[in-house]
Amino acid sequence: xxxxxxxxxxxxxxxxxxxxxxxxxxxxxxxxxxxxxLCDCPGLVxxxxxxxxxEMICNGILPIDHxxxxxxxxxxxxxxxxxxxxxxxxxxxxxxPDELEKGRKPYPFEVLREYGQNRGFMTTRGTPDxxxxxxxxxxxxxxxxxxxxxxxxxxxxxxxxxxCEKYMKRVEN
Numbered sequence: 001x002x003x004x005x006x007x008x009x010x011x012x013x014x015x016x017x018x019x020x021x022x023x024x025x026x027x028x029x030x031x032x033x034x035x036x037x038l039c040d041c042p043g044l045v046x047x048x049x050x051x052x053x054x055e056m057i058c059n060g061i062l063p064i065d066h067x068x069x070x071x072x073x074x075x076x077x078x079x080x081x082x083x084x085x086x087x088x089x090x091x092x093x094x095x096x097p098d099e100l101e102k103g104r105k106p107y108p109f110e111v112l113r114e115y116g117q118n119r120g121f122m123t124t125r126g127t128p129d130x131x132x133x134x135x136x137x138x139x140x141x142x143x144x145x146x147x148x149x150x151x152x153x154x155x156x157x158x159x160x161x162x163x164c165e166k167y168m169k170r171v172e173n
Contacts, residue, residue: 052076060142070134074108077141080148086111089146090137092118111137 027038054072056062067073078086083094083106092114094106109130115121115137116128123129140146 057138058141064135064138064142067135067138070112070131070138071108073138074112074134077138077146078105078108078111081141081146085146089140090115090118108134 025040027040029036029038052072053062054076057064057067057073058076064073086092086106087094092111094110094114097104112130112133113128116130116133119133119136121129121132137146141148
């Protein structure tokens, strides 16, 4: 949407909160002599492209502040962001799996408890506030602080995501 607001003829309001765009809009631009039509539509028009509510939350289609269950979206996030990147960005150390679970990804509660403890997000019972931690981590994911990108079809290069490589090297040193 921010690209569309740079057009010369028509201005639109932008918001990172889903639901700002109420109807399908088109914008005709002429860039370097080439005609270009940009289409803007509500994010809720095509929710069937996402396979689950968790994925729709992580893709910014559904508002994070309205989610009721944080475990599903956090599971989706953890499956797509390497453990080392989470540790590097948030300055946390996640517990190592035991011998029988070697190679598994962290459980959502491990990430949320460590992050909540590290930031001082505690409930009245003195336990880390997992819900608050999840909302902040998921907002970082939706806003691009936690980079997740699919490589192009057929691309198998190991250096596809240089940002991820940067965090992996930082952890190794």
